[in-house]
Amino acid sequence: xxKKQAIxxxxxxxxxxxxxxxxDPALGDDLVQDCLERALxxxxxxxxNTSMQAWLFTILRNIFVNQLRHAARRPREDPFDEHKDxxxxxxxxxxxxxMIHDLGQALDQLPEQQREVILLVGLEDFNYxxxxxxxxxxxxxxxxxxxxxxxxxxxxxxxxxxxxxxxLRRVK
Amino acid sequence: xNTPEQRTDADLNAYVDxxxxxxxxxxxxxxxxxxxxxxxxxEAYRKQKEELHKLFDPIIDEPVPAVLSELIFQSRAAAPTxxxxxxxxxxxxxxxxxxxxxxxxxxxxxxxxxxxxxxxERAVGAHLVYASEVRHPVEVTADQEGHLVAWLSKxxxxxxxxxxxxxxxxxxxxxxxxEESSRPAAQFMYEDDRGRRLxxxxxxxxxxxxxxxxxxxxxxxxFYWMDAPFAYALTGxxxxxxxxxxxxxxxxxxxx
Numbered sequence: 133x134x135k136k137q138a139i140x141x142x143x144x145x146x147x148x149x150x151x152x153x154x155x156d157p158a159l160g161d162d163l164v165q166d167c168l169e170r171a172l173x174x175x176x177x178x179x180x181n182t183s184m185q186a187w188l189f190t191i192l193r194n195i196f197v198n199q200l201r202h203a204a205r206r207p208r209e210d211p212f213d214e215h216k217d218x219x220x221x222x223x224x225x226x227x228x229x230x231m232i233h234d235l236g237q238a239l240d241q242l243p244e245q246q247r248e249v250i251l252l253v254g255l256e257d258f259n260y261x262x263x264x265x266x267x268x269x270x271x272x273x274x275x276x277x278x279x280x281x282x283x284x285x286x287x288x289x290x291x292x293x294x295x296x297x298x299x300l301r302r303v304k
Numbered sequence: 305x306n307t308p309e310q311r312t313d314a315d316l317n318a319y320v321d322x323x324x325x326x327x328x329x330x331x332x333x334x335x336x337x338x339x340x341x342x343x344x345x346x347e348a349y350r351k352q353k354e355e356l357h358k359l360f361d362p363i364i365d366e367p368v369p370a371v372l373s374e375l376i377f378q379s380r381a382a383a384p385t386x387x388x389x390x391x392x393x394x395x396x397x398x399x400x401x402x403x404x405x406x407x408x409x410x411x412x413x414x415x416x417x418x419x420x421x422x423x424x425e426r427a428v429g430a431h432l433v434y435a436s437e438v439r440h441p442v443e444v445t446a447d448q449e450g451h452l453v454a455w456l457s458k459x460x461x462x463x464x465x466x467x468x469x470x471x472x473x474x475x476x477x478x479x480x481x482x483e484e485s486s487r488p489a490a491q492f493m494y495e496d497d498r499g500r501r502l503x504x505x506x507x508x509x510x511x512x513x514x515x516x517x518x519x520x521x522x523x524x525x526x527f528y529w530m531d532a533p534f535a536y537a538l539t540g541x542x543x544x545x546x547x548x549x550x551x552x553x554x555x556x557x558x559x560x
């Protein structure tokens with residue numbers, strides 16, 4: 133019973149993360165539903181004294197990655213990671229004139245591996261260590277993806293401000 | 305950390321994310337004061353975080369879709385349901401003090417070893433599950449209030465009224481029967497004109513009277529009290545002062 137209450141208490145944050153990750157409300161809630169079903173089915177695997185929140189986020193993120201592998205919706209690979217897959221996506225800025233109106237649109241331009249780090253650290257307030265555990269990568273990888281992602285976002289937003297029309301929203 | 309003359313991107317980010325020791329932080333601030341370009345980047349990263357919250361935080365306040373809360377609720381049916389198993393589980397919870405799963409420990413001063421009376425946990429849990437329900441928030445709707453009250457009174461073993469909270473701006477939508485450690489309990493649900501929902505949880509309580517006690521966490525809080533033959537919990541996600549006013553209305557309406 134208490135485990136279930138712990139899960140219920142995490143649903144709002146799971147929905148926030150899932151929607152940001154999937155950039156779509158319906159897809160986001162589908163993700164949360166898959167995540168809850170899986171978590172309830174494996175509740176015996178959750179270890180007491182570990183964070184229920186981190187456990188649920190790990191499950192949700194893994195479901196998302198598996199779905200992406202099938203759908204290939206956006207570049208999954210971070211083009212600057214070592215051991216880069218040759219078929220990995222292209223860097224978002226190359227030769228494109230992008231009209232960026234807000235951070236949401238800028239986020240959509242990022243490779244998935246940078247986006248998820250930015251969301252876990254910047255939105256969900258996980259520390260680097262927990263983020264590394266959720267993603268199953270070393271802390272150094274978390275930090276380098278975060279650095280590159282934020283820098284790309286900054287340039288995208290700058291372009292939006294200086295190169296766009298006067299109606300573009302200024303990020304405050 | 306690098307020498308005071310050199311900072312990496314990782315340093316800037318660690319600073320923004322609070323991943324530095326006090327000393328590193330202080331050194332960083334000194335360094336940033338003389339490095340305008342890096343300071344501008346730090347500022348831009350901070351704004352990115354703020355903007356992320358502005359974009360996505362409203363989702364936190366949305367009611368949880370029924371399909372999600374039902375999932376958790378339905379999965380209870382799959383849990384061991386024999387009375388024997390429930391007794392075992394209840395005993396285990398009492399022995400290990402493991403109740404209080406969503407971290408209410410320490411938020412109030414009850415001397416009980418589980419930190420919080422069982423009925424309050426059950427009340428808050430039931431509030432979280434049902435108040436967010438869109439389609440089936442209640443079992444029996446308010447238009448059958450007579451039937452609802454008679455039915456719940458019978459199950460709880462003493463006459464109970466659905467408190468009238470109209471003076472506080474809340475209208476009864478209905479109620480449902482719940483179980484708490486294999487004993488019946490009742491939940492009445494109310495809604496104001498902005499769609500905010502409160503629940504009043506009632507179960508039999510043999511002896512003693514207590515003052516109002518308060519627990520609060522993130523987006524839900526509750527006042528609870530005992531006044532034989534019932535124990536009550538009023539739960540909602542409205543500010544404490546507002547909730548307290550409603551608690552007084554509930555109390556006055558239920559006290560002859």
